[in-house]
Amino acid sequence: MKPELPLEVYSPDLGNPNDPASIAVDRLNREQAAQELARLAATIAYHDRLYFQEDAPEISDADYDALVVRNRQIEARFPDLRRLDSPSKRVGAPVSKGFKKVKHRVPMLSLENAFTLEDVTNFFERVGRFLSLAPAQTFAVVAEPKIDGLSAALHYQNGKLRLAATRGDGSEGEDITANVRQIATVPQVLQGKNIPESLEVRGEIYMNRSDFFNLNHQRVQEGEAEFANPRNAAAGSVRQLDASVTARRPLRFFAYYYEAISGDTTTTHHECLQNLENWGFSVASEIRLCQSLAELAEFYTEMNGKRADLAYDIDGVVYKVDELAWQRRLGSVGRTPRYAVAHKFEAEKAETILEEINIQVGRTGVLTPVARLKPVTVGGVVVSRATLHNADEIDRKDVRAGDHVIIQRAGDVIPQVVSVVLNKRSAASKEFVFPNCCPACGGEVVQIPGEVARRCMNRLLCPAQAVEHLRHFVSRDAFDIEGLGIRHIEAFYQDKLIQSPVDIFTLEERDKVSLTPLRAREGWGSQSANNLFEAINERRTISLDRFIYALGILQIGSVTAKLLAKHYRTLPVLVEAMQQAQDPTSDAYRDLLNLDGIGESMAEDLLSFFHEPHNLAVIHKLQDQLLIPEFIIETAAESVLSHKTIVFTGTLEKMSRAEAKATAERLGAKVAGSVSKKTNFVVVGADAGSKAKAAAELGVEVLTEEQWMEICNGLVKK
Numbered sequence: 001m002k003p004e005l006p007l008e009v010y011s012p013d014l015g016n017p018n019d020p021a022s023i024a025v026d027r028l029n030r031e032q033a034a035q036e037l038a039r040l041a042a043t044i045a046y047h048d049r050l051y052f053q054e055d056a057p058e059i060s061d062a063d064y065d066a067l068v069v070r071n072r073q074i075e076a077r078f079p080d081l082r083r084l085d086s087p088s089k090r091v092g093a094p095v096s097k098g099f100k101k102v103k104h105r106v107p108m109l110s111l112e113n114a115f116t117l118e119d120v121t122n123f124f125e126r127v128g129r130f131l132s133l134a135p136a137q138t139f140a141v142v143a144e145p146k147i148d149g150l151s152a153a154l155h156y157q158n159g160k161l162r163l164a165a166t167r168g169d170g171s172e173g174e175d176i177t178a179n180v181r182q183i184a185t186v187p188q189v190l191q192g193k194n195i196p197e198s199l200e201v202r203g204e205i206y207m208n209r210s211d212f213f214n215l216n217h218q219r220v221q222e223g224e225a226e227f228a229n230p231r232n233a234a235a236g237s238v239r240q241l242d243a244s245v246t247a248r249r250p251l252r253f254f255a256y257y258y259e260a261i262s263g264d265t266t267t268t269h270h271e272c273l274q275n276l277e278n279w280g281f282s283v284a285s286e287i288r289l290c291q292s293l294a295e296l297a298e299f300y301t302e303m304n305g306k307r308a309d310l311a312y313d314i315d316g317v318v319y320k321v322d323e324l325a326w327q328r329r330l331g332s333v334g335r336t337p338r339y340a341v342a343h344k345f346e347a348e349k350a351e352t353i354l355e356e357i358n359i360q361v362g363r364t365g366v367l368t369p370v371a372r373l374k375p376v377t378v379g380g381v382v383v384s385r386a387t388l389h390n391a392d393e394i395d396r397k398d399v400r401a402g403d404h405v406i407i408q409r410a411g412d413v414i415p416q417v418v419s420v421v422l423n424k425r426s427a428a429s430k431e432f433v434f435p436n437c438c439p440a441c442g443g444e445v446v447q448i449p450g451e452v453a454r455r456c457m458n459r460l461l462c463p464a465q466a467v468e469h470l471r472h473f474v475s476r477d478a479f480d481i482e483g484l485g486i487r488h489i490e491a492f493y494q495d496k497l498i499q500s501p502v503d504i505f506t507l508e509e510r511d512k513v514s515l516t517p518l519r520a521r522e523g524w525g526s527q528s529a530n531n532l533f534e535a536i537n538e539r540r541t542i543s544l545d546r547f548i549y550a551l552g553i554l555q556i557g558s559v560t561a562k563l564l565a566k567h568y569r570t571l572p573v574l575v576e577a578m579q580q581a582q583d584p585t586s587d588a589y590r591d592l593l594n595l596d597g598i599g600e601s602m603a604e605d606l607l608s609f610f611h612e613p614h615n616l617a618v619i620h621k622l623q624d625q626l627l628i629p630e631f632i633i634e635t636a637a638e639s640v641l642s643h644k645t646i647v648f649t650g651t652l653e654k655m656s657r658a659e660a661k662a663t664a665e666r667l668g669a670k671v672a673g674s675v676s677k678k679t680n681f682v683v684v685g686a687d688a689g690s691k692a693k694a695a696a697e698l699g700v701e702v703l704t705e706e707q708w709m710e711i712c713n714g715l716v717k718k
């Protein structure tokens with residue numbers, strides 16, 4: 001049963017031209033406007049509750065914003081019809097602030113997903129290759145259930161719980177100590193032997209299914225909204241500012257690994273789990289030490305069968321290399337460790353009606369068709385939209401408005417339309433015609449040869465792209481400005497307050513002399529305006545990698561942005577190098593392509609970005625507003641390898657090329673693909689060819705694999 005679902009939420013008959021919800025704002029009469037304001041107030045309140053309290057949004061931010069904007073436009077035409085419960089009074093209200101931020105000493109990573117046995121085989125083989133294991137060598141892997149809750153880090157000092165934090169963005173979470181102290185299965189004081197003096201236990205906060213049903217039952221009796229599923233219930237309960245509310249919620253905690261800061265001699269993951277149990281933690285009971293892929297596959301099948309009988313929700317199983325020394329060697333790439341993988345269960349499916357196909361315009365102008373669905377519950381969550389990917393996909397599946405469709409949802413993945421139930425199709429249904437002009441700006445839509453996507457070519461002149469560009473600029477891995485969410489971005493864009501990234505940083509200055517300052521806007525006050533200015537000012541100092549990522553250059557994600565920041569170190573050096581590299585015969589161009597991780601197509605996108613005068617002007621204006629310090633590579637300590645450029649050549653016998661590269665980077669070095677006068681060391685394996693020769697000619701220091709291993713063994717922390 002849905003939480004207090006107001007009838008108006010899904011009732012608009014958008015196909016009916018007489019339904020007020022289908023009528024453009026400037027054509028609504030008074031009566032229709034009043035009806036629409038009532039519907040919008042109920043609908044927005046409903047989505048606010050799902051978003052802020054249940055942690056279970058049903059619609060995208062863009063769709064939510066469209067409702068808010070429509071409400072505001074109608075109110076502007078009929079100010080006297082504004083309702084006492086108008087949503088415009090609430091927009092800009094502070095979002096669950098109040099928890100202190102906690103920086104994670106060691107980042108809280110997430111897991112790469114595997115959906116098929118082939119993906120798992122690839123994971124297995126990758127591990128073997130990285131560690132240079134013999135092809136037939138087997139190794140121990142621990143298989144565990146993947147609990148569907150929210151992860152937390154618990155810090156113990158001398159066996160006493162001192163701090164608990166959410167994962168947050170992986171680098172920084174929220175201090176939830178007071179709430180975690182209320183969870184019965186979290187030991188306040190550890191028991192048993194060999195407890196490390198300083199210990200960080202990580203695990204999942206979750207709710208048993210039966211407790212979740214009881215809680216919802218009780219909430220209905222008390223006239224409160226139900227939670228959509230146990231995970232949302234657990235997340236909503238942990239996020240309570242009042243810990244006495246958390247105390248009344250039946251939360252539990254499973255520990256799944258720990259980081260000992262000192263004094264631990266355990267060498268395998270399965271022993272760690274044993275230690276956790278001995279110290280008083282709950283550890284999931286269905287855990288198995290496997291020796292082969294076949295054993296993992298068996299575990300997966302068994303767990304899939306048992307899934308419904310377990311007391312708690314799981315959405316897959318997790319495989320972790322057992323040897324801790326190997327885990328350390330494998331390290332991580334981006335936000336995921338190389339030593340573990342999540343093998344997800346098959347997506348849950350449901351049938352519903354596809355009401356309409358809408359087109360969304362993304363940051364890079366790509367037009368994405370999105371299915372608006374008759375809301376349906378899939379795996380405990382109400383789904384009302386699903387992606388259709390692109391025009392080819394619509395053609396291939398022959399999806400049409402009005403069709404009965406099968407949709408699926410896998411974990412956090414956006415719901416997808418799997419297929420059409422053809423025998424339920426109406427004879428009157430019509431094939432979908434992909435628009436040839438942009439729905440946001442009317443601009444020409446082009447299909448670039450070799451690409452499936454169709455794009456609007458109006459770039460920042462297209463309001464949808466400009467808004468998405470701004471949204472990317474302030475997003476989590478970019479400027480991460482608290483309180484400047486998509487709703488504000490869109491409203492500020494429409495009102496011409498923020499149209500380009502630099503406007504964010506001049507907002508306060510302009511606001512001081514504005515006749516309509518922010519504090520006087522609907523839903524804002526002095527406090528919320530000052531909070532926003534403060535959040536913006538906090539980001540005037542930004543690291544180079546975040547800055548590069550924020551620029552939104554095609555193909556340049558946060559990993560590549562970091563690579564560029566590491567290599568060029570400062571913004572002026574990067575800009576200068578990109579200018580010089582416009583000439584494909586230049587050293588700068590060779591230098592760019594020589595970066596391990598930058599291919600020709602990426603280089604092309606980078607260079608065309610830096611070729612565009614408009615982009616350079618934006619960068620220069622931003623430079624006036626910001627402080628971008630020289631990029632410092634975080635290494636344990638300065639070492640003989642810090643800031644050095646290394647080239648590997650020939651076959652390494654003790655370490656795979658991937659491990660050698662990862663180790664060098666961890667020690668502060670850069671790895672290049674070819675030898676130049678900037679190379680500091682060439683590590684020569686067996687059968688080295690021209691690169692060893694080039695090193696000799698250029699007088700670059702050559703290391704044997706043994707010498708390289710010696711340097712590493714001396715520097716890598718055990």
Ligand code: IVH
Pocket residue numbers: 109110111144145146147148149150151167204256318337340342
């Ligand atoms: S290990 C670096 N083990 O899944 C290892 N995670 O999709 C990271 N999760 O953020 C976590 N059960 O919240 C691990 N047995 C388990 C897990 C588990 C659930 C969650 C965890 C993590 C997410 C990644």
